[in-house]
Amino acid sequence: MKTAQWATYSGPGRIALSQAPRGTPKGYRLSKALYLGSDATLAEVQASFALADACAIWRAFHLLVYPHEPVLMGEAPLDVDSYRMQVACWIASHTGESIPELDPKTYRPTKQGWPTLHGLHSANQLNQAKILRLHPGSKRSIS
Numbered sequence: 001m002k003t004a005q006w007a008t009y010s011g012p013g014r015i016a017l018s019q020a021p022r023g024t025p026k027g028y029r030l031s032k033a034l035y036l037g038s039d040a041t042l043a044e045v046q047a048s049f050a051l052a053d054a055c056a057i058w059r060a061f062h063l064l065v066y067p068h069e070p071v072l073m074g075e076a077p078l079d080v081d082s083y084r085m086q087v088a089c090w091i092a093s094h095t096g097e098s099i100p101e102l103d104p105k106t107y108r109p110t111k112q113g114w115p116t117l118h119g120l121h122s123a124n125q126l127n128q129a130k131i132l133r134l135h136p137g138s139k140r141s142i143s
Contacts, residue, residue, distance in 0.1 A: 017074050
C-alpha cells in the first residue's frame with residue numbers, strides 16, 4: 001500500500017479518501033469506510049478511526065483494487081499533515097505494515113499475490129470476498 005496526490009498519480013489501484021479534483025482520470029475506487037468530505041472536522045476524523053478496524057480496512061482496500069496495489073489518494077502535498085497521511089499512519093500503527101508516499105518517477109504498478117491479503121488463503125475465500133464487494137447493500141458488505 002502507498003499514498004499519493006491526485007496530481008502525481010493516475011495509475012491503477014487508486015482509492016479516493018477525498019473528493020477527486022475535476023479532470024481526474026476515471027478508474028479510481030471510493031473508500032466508503034473512510035471517505036470524508038472536504039469540510040470534515042478533526043472530531044469527525046477521530047470518530048471514524050475509533051469506530052473502524054484497521055486490519056479489516058487493510059483487507060478491504062486490497063480487495064477493492066485487487067490484483068493491484070492500493071494507493072490512498074488525497075489532494076494535499078506530502079509536507080502537509082493531510083487526511084491520507086493520518087489514515088496511512090493509523091493503518092500502519094495497527095497492522096505493522098509500512099505505507100510510504102509513492103514516488104511517481106520510480107513507481108511501477110504491481111499486482112498483488114495471496115500473502116498481501118492477510119487471512120485469505122484460498123480462491124474460494126477471495127471469490128466470496130469479491131461477491132460481498134459487488135453487493136454493497138448486503139448485510140455482510142466489506143466496505
